[in-house]
Amino acid sequence: MTGDLLTAPGEKSAAPAPRPGRRLRLTDPVTGVWLAALAVTLLGWAVVAAQGGQFLTTTNVVAVLQNSVALGLVAVGQSMVILTGSLDLSVAYLISLGTLVAAQTMQSGGVLLAVLATLALSVAVGLANGLIVAGLKVNAFIATLGTAFILRGWIEDQYTGPAGQVTAGFQRLGYDRIGPVPVSVFLLLAVAGAAWFLTRRTRLGHHLYATGGDEHAARLSGVRTRRTVVVAHVLCSLCVGAAALFLAARLGAGAPWAGTEARYDLESIAAVVLGGTALAGGRGGVAGTLGGVLVLAVLDSVFNQLAVDPFFKNVVRGVVIIAAVALYARRRTPRRRTA
Amino acid sequence: MSTAATARPAPGTGRRLLTALGTATPVYVLLATVLIALALTDPGFYEADRLLAFVKRAAPLVILATGQYLVIVCGEFDLSVGAIVTAGVVVAAQLYASFPALHWLVATLVLLAAGGAAGLVSGLVTTRLRVPSFITTLGMMLILEGAVFFWTGGSPQGALPAAFRALGRGTAFGWLPWAVPVCLAVGVGAYLLMRADFGRTLLATGDSERAAHLSGVRVTRVRVTAFVLSGVAAGLAAVLVGGFSGVSAQAGQGYEFEAITAVVLGGVLLGGGRGSVVGAMAGAFSLQALFTLLNLRGVSGALESTVQGVIVIAAVGLGAADYSRLRRRRTRSPDTRSPEGTTR
Numbered sequence: 001m002t003g004d005l006l007t008a009p010g011e012k013s014a015a016p017a018p019r020p021g022r023r024l025r026l027t028d029p030v031t032g033v034w035l036a037a038l039a040v041t042l043l044g045w046a047v048v049a050a051q052g053g054q055f056l057t058t059t060n061v062v063a064v065l066q067n068s069v070a071l072g073l074v075a076v077g078q079s080m081v082i083l084t085g086s087l088d089l090s091v092a093y094l095i096s097l098g099t100l101v102a103a104q105t106m107q108s109g110g111v112l113l114a115v116l117a118t119l120a121l122s123v124a125v126g127l128a129n130g131l132i133v134a135g136l137k138v139n140a141f142i143a144t145l146g147t148a149f150i151l152r153g154w155i156e157d158q159y160t161g162p163a164g165q166v167t168a169g170f171q172r173l174g175y176d177r178i179g180p181v182p183v184s185v186f187l188l189l190a191v192a193g194a195a196w197f198l199t200r201r202t203r204l205g206h207h208l209y210a211t212g213g214d215e216h217a218a219r220l221s222g223v224r225t226r227r228t229v230v231v232a233h234v235l236c237s238l239c240v241g242a243a244a245l246f247l248a249a250r251l252g253a254g255a256p257w258a259g260t261e262a263r264y265d266l267e268s269i270a271a272v273v274l275g276g277t278a279l280a281g282g283r284g285g286v287a288g289t290l291g292g293v294l295v296l297a298v299l300d301s302v303f304n305q306l307a308v309d310p311f312f313k314n315v316v317r318g319v320v321i322i323a324a325v326a327l328y329a330r331r332r333t334p335r336r337r338t339a
Numbered sequence: 340m341s342t343a344a345t346a347r348p349a350p351g352t353g354r355r356l357l358t359a360l361g362t363a364t365p366v367y368v369l370l371a372t373v374l375i376a377l378a379l380t381d382p383g384f385y386e387a388d389r390l391l392a393f394v395k396r397a398a399p400l401v402i403l404a405t406g407q408y409l410v411i412v413c414g415e416f417d418l419s420v421g422a423i424v425t426a427g428v429v430v431a432a433q434l435y436a437s438f439p440a441l442h443w444l445v446a447t448l449v450l451l452a453a454g455g456a457a458g459l460v461s462g463l464v465t466t467r468l469r470v471p472s473f474i475t476t477l478g479m480m481l482i483l484e485g486a487v488f489f490w491t492g493g494s495p496q497g498a499l500p501a502a503f504r505a506l507g508r509g510t511a512f513g514w515l516p517w518a519v520p521v522c523l524a525v526g527v528g529a530y531l532l533m534r535a536d537f538g539r540t541l542l543a544t545g546d547s548e549r550a551a552h553l554s555g556v557r558v559t560r561v562r563v564t565a566f567v568l569s570g571v572a573a574g575l576a577a578v579l580v581g582g583f584s585g586v587s588a589q590a591g592q593g594y595e596f597e598a599i600t601a602v603v604l605g606g607v608l609l610g611g612g613r614g615s616v617v618g619a620m621a622g623a624f625s626l627q628a629l630f631t632l633l634n635l636r637g638v639s640g641a642l643e644s645t646v647q648g649v650i651v652i653a654a655v656g657l658g659a660a661d662y663s664r665l666r667r668r669r670t671r672s673p674d675t676r677s678p679e680g681t682t683r
Contacts (some may be wrong), residue, residue, distance in 0.1 A: 136656035139609045145596055148654035153645025244365035269526055279471045311493065314485025318478035322470055 029276025029284070029328055036324065040295055045301035053305050058180050060301060068297035069184045070250075072290060074264045075186075075197045075271040076251055077239025079289040082272050083199065084232040085134055085212040085281030091268060093151035094125050094146040095259025098244025100155070103164025103254030110163045111170050115179055116199045117240045118248075125151070126237025130230030147264070155256050162253045176248035184246050191242055196286045198235070212281025227237075269323050273297035276328060294319075347501045356517040363606035363618025369627040369650070373632055391516055395508075398629035399583070400578040400618050401421015403598040404605070405529045406572025408619035409565040413545040415472035415609030417566065419461060419479035420573040420598055423454050424591025426483045428576025432497030433490070434587045438605040443502040451574040457483065457485050460559035460569020472566075476608075480595070488588070495588050500583055504556060518579050525572070529616045545611025601626050601648075604654055 004029075027105050032123045048055035074091050107115035125147060132143040176183045199205035207228045210218035245256050259265075269279075275292030277284025299320065303313045326333045377384045385389070403420050410417040427450045434446055461479050465472040485496065496631040501509075506517045532538050544561050547672030550560050573591075580590050599609075607614025629650060633643045 042436060106528055132656070136652070138652055138655045139603065141602050141609055142655050144602065145600065146655075149644040149648030149649075149651070153642045153648065156641030157404040157639060201378065257470030270474070270477060273471070273474050279473055294487070311485045312489035313479045315489065316485075318485065321481070322464060322468075322475055322478035325470045325474045326468035330636050 021256050022061070030288040030291065030326075033275050033288050033295065033324075035286070035312060037291050037294040037298060040298045040302070044298060044305070048302065048305045052307060054307060055302070059143045060305070062177070062180055062182060064294075064297050065175035065185045066182045067300065068293045069182070069188045070247055070262070070268055071271060071296065072188045072293045073191055073239050073243035073246065074268040075289045076286055077227065077236035077243075078194050078268040079272045079275070079277050079286055080195060080199060080208065080235040080239075081140075081232050082269070082277055083212045083281055083284060084208050084229055084277060085215060086229055086232060087144060087269070087279075088129060088233065088236050088240075088267045089141065089144040090125065090129060090148040090264040092259035092263060093148050093155060093238050094122065094237060094265055095156055095241065095244045095247060096254075096256050097151055098122065098241050099248040099258040100159055100163055100254030100256065101252065102245055102248040104167050105164075106167055106248075107165045108168060111167060114170075115162075115245060119238060120246055123234055126234035128231065129237070130233030133233065134229040154333075156280060158229030159254075159256045162251075162255045166248050166252050166253045171249050173246060176252075184249075187242065191239055192286055192290055195239070199286060204231065205227070209282055212283075214282070230335055253323040267296070274321060274324050295324075345430040346362060359657040362683060363621060365654050366605045366618055366621045366625055369604070369654055370621050370628065373625055375606075375630040377628060377632050377635070380632065384635075385581065389518055391632060394522060394629070395516040395518040396477060397624055399579045400597055400627055401522050402525050402572050402576045402579070402593070403594055404601040404619050404623035405616060406576075407602050408529070408568035408599040408605070408614070408616050409532075409541065410569045410612050410617075411545075411599070411607055411609060412471070412560050412614055413541045413565050414548065415465060415562065415565070416476060416599070416609075417458075417461065417569045417600075418473065418476040418595045419457060420569060420576070421591040421594035421596075422480040422483035423457050423489075423570060423573035424577045424580055424594055425588065427454060427493060427574050428459075428581040428586055429487045429588075430591040431499060431503065431573075431577070431581050432576075434497065435500060435503070436497050437679075443500070443505070445579050446503050449507065450577050451475070451571050454570040454572070454574025454577065455595055456570070457566045458566040458568070458573075460564065462566030465566065466559040466562050467647070495586055497585060497586055500591045500654075504582035504585075507562075507579040508583075510584070517582075521575070521579070525575070526617075526620055529602075529620075533616045537561070538566070542612060545613075547612070551563055559608040572656055597626065598623070604651060606658055 013253070045055040051162065054060070078091065088211055098121060101121050102114045102118040105117045109117075124140050129147055132147070133140045138142070138146075173183055173187070178186070199208055206230050207218070207223045207225075210221065210223050211225045211228045211232075215225050217226075243264070250256055253260060271292040272284070272289050273279055273292070274295060275284065275288030275290070277288060296317070299316070299317065303310075303316070308316075373387060374499045384393070403424075407420060409419055431446055432650070433451065435441060457479060461472070461475050464470050465475045506521065508516075510516050511520070533541070540551065540561050543554070543556055544558050547559055551561075576594070584590065601623035602614075603609060603621045603622070604625060605614065605618035605620070607619055607622075626647075629647065630643065633646055638646060645665060
């Protein structure tokens with residue numbers, strides 16, 4: 001369960017590796033997913049070029065990056081929770097509520113207060129999730145589904161449509177560029193970088209991996225597993241809060257459907273798994289997740305360029321996700337399973 | 340481990356009763372509470388026809404929960420059932436658009452077979468390609484929903500003939516909604532199935548795949564069968580939903596999570612190996628009774644989901660605590676945490 005192909009050199013302690021002496025490193029899922037992103041890009045470029053279109057234009061590349069920001073932020077948070085062996089299904093509604101809170105607070109109280117309010121809301125939801133999962137021992141799937149229901153009821157009861165107004169200054173987060181690169185991409189990179197550092201280079205990160213790999217073993221080795229799970233949930237919700245702020249800046253107002261329409265809950269889990277992180281926890285990382293997000297974003301862009309029916313996109317998406325995960329599983333199978 | 344403090348011996352008879360009810364104890368308490376609350380809120384609820392109408396409304400969820408139970412108890416998930424319901428309703432409408440004279444039984448069988456086929460694909464991908472079922476059935480959900488909308492150009496429409504809709508909204512002998520005997524048949528069938536060899540191997544597989552395999556269980560076949568049965572159940576639910584509420588793009592929306600909630604509410608362990616199908620069905624009834632109660636109490640439709648969320652968390656939290664007190668098996672906590680724990 002904790003066979004781990006992903007730890008980079010010098011990080012052997014990151015995982016509670018129960019099997020010593022794993023020297024065989026076949027294709028690393030992280031490189032795999034980035035190669036896949038590259039392949040999808042090249043393929044998309046070839047197909048679009050064959051249709052007489054232009055794929056690798058600056059506008060298009062920028063659009064792809066911009067489109068992956070929101071999902072990227074959520075997925076980075078989600079991967080930290082999944083690494084810990086948990087799961088967060090409440091992200092979609094938290095995004096919706098986050099945009100609403102941000103936009104409304106901004107209308108009355110200014111940008112800083114709005115950012116703080118959104119992040120405080122995120123921390124509260126993450127804390128609730130974490131405490132329910134770790135304290136009440138409710139399965140993460142059900143616990144976060146429950147919080148999702150609670151948030152949904154709150155949103156539907158309080159808001160009927162878009163609410164609040166985002167100041168023009170804050171909207172620059174959604175639209176401004178430094179050179180050709182959108183500002184929001186830097187936000188994603190900063191959050192992802194922080195998450196990478198946290199998971200790979202700090203004690204907390206090692207605890208995340210250890211808890212996800214084998215909670216019992218981690219506990220016996222002195223890791224405060226419950227606290228770790230709570231922290232992972234809070235971190236995830238903070239990332240989601242950042243995504244909500246970005247979407248609020250993008251939309252110019254808060255929207256009750258901001259998170260649910262794009263199905264950020266399931267999409268983010270799909271991106272994380274696409275990036276080679278094991279759903280059972282303990283294996284994977286943020287770098288792979290970004291690759292997974294990029295694959296999905298590039299695919300989307302290719303379909304848009306080819307004017308593929310939006311519903312057919314979902315079909316292909318489903319096939320790609322299953323196929324990719326099947327490939328990972330296949331690669332792992334021969335050594336891990338003694339039929 | 341706060342449970343250590345509460346692990347005191349329970350009195351003899353009470354303990355025996357609790358053991359008999361098993362992990363589903365909280366759901367029976369919940370069901371009884373909600374039913375009593377219903378009686379207090381609206382004494383008319385227990386008139387025969389309204390009770391039957393309630394069972395009729397609950398039938399699709401109960402059937403879905405039964406199918407979902409089979410999948411969950413062997414350690415997997417089926418997130419595709421909602422999409423199968425939607426797809427089933429739309430397929431039925433398209434079927435009748437092409438063959439208006441189709442006998443209702445044929446159409447029903449087609450839906451059951453189609454649901455089974457979707458389950459078969461999910462099962463094979465999960466077991467043969469070793470894709471976690473969460474991802475397989477999530478992909479299946481995307482594929483089915485995308486395909487349905489793609490096929491119908493974004494807005495499913497069409498009409499279902501009365502003969503086909505009878506199963507969902509018609510009555511036998513003028514008073515018994517058809518959905519009630521259907522639901523009953525599914526319940527009894529699932530109960531007998533879980534008593535038979537198949538049920539035992541299914542539980543064994545969910546408890547420990549390796550041990551089951553070593554004792555001669557054909558793990559793959561058992562799992563695939565569970566997925567197929569879940570798909571068939573979803574097909575049947577599609578017939579009922581289609582009959583009850585007609586063709587719509589939202590026919591099955593959210594059913595997958597409701598079914599999983601019902602099953603878990605019924606004391607079934609995500610990750611497999613523990614829980615009874617009767618508990619799962621009781622979970623589905625409690626959920627539906629809860630919706631009815633909130634409705635009668637005049638709670639706004641919006642806050643309904645908030646209350647649902649709170650109760651689900653509370654019930655499962657209580658269930659988790661009770662469970663560890665009963666069995667004193669705190670060492671298993673890592674397994675109950677990870678949804679894919681037993682599939683690795």
